[in-house]
Amino acid sequence: MEQKLVILFNNPTSHLCNLVLLLLVMLLSTPSSSSSFDLSLNFYAASCPTAEMMVKNTVRSASSFDPTLPGKLLRLLFHDCFVQGCDASVLIQGNGTERSDPANASLGGYSVIDSAKRVLEIFCPGVVSCADILALAARDAVQLTGGPAVEIPTGRRDGMVSEVSNVRPNIVDTSFTLDEMINIFSSKGLSVDDLVILSGAHTIGSAHCSAFSDRFKADSTGNLSLIDATLDGQYAAQLTKQCPVGASASVTVNNDPDTPQLFDNQYYKDLLAHKGLFQSDSVLANDARTRTKVVDLANDQGIFFQSWAQSFLKLVSIEVKTGDEGQIRQSCSVTNSG
Structure with a gap:
């Protein structure tokens, strides 16, 4: 477009046309001032290098x-x-x-x-x-x-x-269906593949018993029984021992029962073995729209790590504030006064 404007400028039909086209060329060739507000690598290189x-x-x-x-x-x-x-x-x-x-x-x-x-x-x-x-x-x-x-x-x-x-309209609940999760992720500019990849965050961390209690029910004797047929029976029995009826609200269970403190692709192997802790985990391996990606990530940790880097970058870029938006808080728990 800039080239066409230059050609027209070389053949002006009037002084007014000449002026307008010159201004347009200058506008197109000058970087937008908002570009300095974008996120950048080593943003603090000069202001706080360490x-x-x-x-x-x-x-x-x-x-x-x-x-x-x-x-x-x-x-x-x-x-x-x-x-x-x-x-x-x-x-x-x-x-x-x-x-x-x-x-x-x-x-x-x-x-x-x-x-x-x-x-x-x-x-x-x-x-x-x-x-x-x-x-x-x-x-x-x-x-x-x-x-x-x-x-x-x-x-x-x-x-x-x-x-x-x-909060509630924007976060994923552990009991969500795949469609509900896709809707939330899509609203953040994240794809179905991003959903599967970023769910791999559950390869570390833990959850309170209440986060997956909807997969069980208490019988007349007060014992828990499995009501979610997608969950492995032995794994379910292990969970009921860790989270018996009346367990303290502070009791937690590892998201990944095998390598809970290691960020790896074991999470996806667990999903294929029907050992996803949450209902929102299990659906990823049970739905044709996501199962193929789960299998790919379970089979190759290198692919998971490469995919994670790309999806994580998209995650940390969601609706960021830059430039003169927001503020730099003096304390993270409160906004600056005034």
Whole structure:
């Protein structure tokens, strides 16, 4: 289009046409000012060159004392990005915030983000966003548990709004059907393949018994019996021992019964063996629209890692705030005053 405008400019029919075309050429040849607001690799190279290393060291140190933290950080990121985008709005405390919704009551890893933020505020005050810290921490959690090293762009800004009413319409429940999950993922710009790949996050982490209790029922004697025929019988028996009737609400079960603290493709092997912990896991192996991808990822960990890097990049780019949007919070749990 620019070439055509130049040709017309060389053959002007009037001074007015000449001026208009010149302005158009200048507009097309000048980078948009908004381009400087895009996410970019090494965004903090000049303003805080050790930012990513500080986050990684914080995650590594905390995880060495609590090996459940990587799974918690990864889940925390999902719950943030799926609600109003990756803007750290899930970290804000207070009545009526996302964090106050019962669906987010079991989230963890907040202390790791807060620790990283405190360190960064000492060395680079007012520079690194909580949204970037969360994205980097989840990325590092995957690598620290044996997963792929993924390079992600930074430059996210922190959201200033966190409302409980936005949570339920935007997050996936463990009892969802495949259609319900596809609808949620599609609304975030994620494909069916992304759904299968990102569900691989369940290869680490744990869940409370209530998250899969709908797959069982208590009989007249108070014992649990399996009502979901898609679940392996022996695995179901193992779950009922770990989560008997009357079990404490604090009891948790590993998402992956075989390699719970290792980020690998065992999750997909479990699905094919009918050992998906959640109903939303099991449907991936039982529906023709997703089973082929599950088989591919179960058969080749390299394919899973490569696919994960691509889908994770899409996840951490959902509805990000950049440029003059949002703010850089001084504390991740509250917005800046004024």
